[in-house]
Amino acid sequence: xxxxxxxxxxxxxxxxxxxxxxxxxxxxxxxxxxxxxxxxxxxxxxxxxxxxxxxxxxxxxxxxxxxxxxxxxxxxxxxxxxxxxxxxxxxxxxxxxxxxxxxxxxxxxxxxxxxxxxxxxxxxxxxxxxxxxxxxxxxxxxxxxxxxxxxxxxxxxxxxxxxxxxxxxxxxxxxxxxxxxxxxxxxxxxxxxxxxxxxxxxxxxxxxxxxxxxxxxxxxxxxxxxxxxxxxxxxxxxxxxxxxxxxxxxxxxxxxxxxxxx
Numbered sequence: 001x002x003x004x005x006x007x008x009x010x011x012x013x014x015x016x017x018x019x020x021x022x023x024x025x026x027x028x029x030x031x032x033x034x035x036x037x038x039x040x041x042x043x044x045x046x047x048x049x050x051x052x053x054x055x056x057x058x059x060x061x062x063x064x065x066x067x068x069x070x071x072x073x074x075x076x077x078x079x080x081x082x083x084x085x086x087x088x089x090x091x092x093x094x095x096x097x098x099x100x101x102x103x104x105x106x107x108x109x110x111x112x113x114x115x116x117x118x119x120x121x122x123x124x125x126x127x128x129x130x131x132x133x134x135x136x137x138x139x140x141x142x143x144x145x146x147x148x149x150x151x152x153x154x155x156x157x158x159x160x161x162x163x164x165x166x167x168x169x170x171x172x173x174x175x176x177x178x179x180x181x182x183x184x185x186x187x188x189x190x191x192x193x194x195x196x197x198x199x200x201x202x203x204x205x206x207x208x209x210x211x212x213x214x215x216x217x218x219x220x221x222x223x224x225x226x227x228x229x230x231x232x233x234x235x236x237x238x239x240x241x242x243x244x245x246x247x248x249x250x251x252x253x254x255x256x257x258x259x260x261x262x
Contacts, residue, residue, distance in 0.1 A: 002035070002125045003253070004133070004149065006181075009156030010166045011137030014189045016040070017221060018156055018244065019134035020048035020231045023096055025245050026130050028236075029253065032095035035128040037121060040136045043100045050230030051091050056102025057120065060085035086120055099124070118148070130253075152251050153181035155207070159191050159214075164203065171207040183251055185211045192217055213247060215240050 005022060009015045019036070026034050038045035038053075046053040064082045091098040099120065125131040133150075155170050157163035167186055174181070186209045193216075203212045218240050224233060234241060 002128050002131045003151045004125065004131050005152045005154065006133045006135060006150040007154040007156060008135040008170065009137065010158065010163055013156045013158045013163065015137070015156040016045050016048050016134050017225070017231065018154070018187060018189065019045060019132055021234070021241060021244050022248070023049060023132050024231050024234075025241065025248055026132070026253070027095040029248065031130050031253065033128055034096040035125055035131040036096050036098040037131060037133040038098065038100040039133055041101060043102055045134045046091065046098060046100065047228060048230055049093070049096070049098060050232055051093055051098055053091055053098065053100045053102075055085075055089045056100045057086065057089055058102035060089055090124075097128070149180040151182045152185065153179070153183070154185045154187060155209075156187045156189055159188050164188070167203065168206045171209075183211075184209045185213060185247055185251075187213045187215060189215045190217045191215065211247060211250060213243055215243055
């Protein structure tokens with residue numbers, strides 16, 4: 001059974017960068033291989049992790065449908081064909097693998113692709129000690145029940161009043177959808193002054209979070225993003241990295257160099 005970290009939040013808050021940094025810190029702790037899952041149709045976790053996605057679940061679904069409709073899958077069931085196509089979606093790196101939802105390329109809603117994603121996560125995540133899921137921005141990912149159970153659920157917000165309100169709504173929706181989680185962390189990203197004291201108590205009371213963390217605006221991360229270098233070159237002394245590393249420690253993730261990964 002893998003330890004599951006699910007990350008969601010308002011668009012533009014830096015949740016994908018935070019997901020990539022968490023993958024990086026897990027690897028630094030010796031908790032590899034890590035499964036990274038990009039559940040956002042506007043996929044960009046691959047760029048943050050410095051790899052290239054050539055096939056997505058959305059595209060695999062369309063190709064399977066077209067092959068089955070054209071009678072080109074003789075002797076192979078549609079589910080077997082889909083499983084073969086899903087295997088092509090897995091991007092393999094040294095210490096992590098990445099699978100990406102992408103967008104369905106044909107007519108219809110996301111329902112089928114969402115169901116495929118849930119089945120894929122359930123099937124392959126058990127092969128990894130850790131899985132990190134970067135969700136679609138907004139509330140849709142919860143209402144579609146892509147997330148159903150997580151060891152650590154992370155809400156990411158900006159320091160605006162609207163951003164903090166969105167966090168409260170996410171927590172309410174998680175309760176409505178009966179999302180199960182062992183721990184909840186709220187991350188307020190890109191704080192101009194790094195001061196979170198005033199909204200911290202408010203967020204703790206409103207969400208019942210185990211941790212509320214403020215991350216400062218960070219020039220090094222901004223520069224990496226502009227140069228499209230991914231998160232790997234970031235210095236270990238970076239304050240954002242230090243805060244996220246502390247969160248993993250507080251969540252009980254020790255790493256093999258200091259214990260055994262759950």
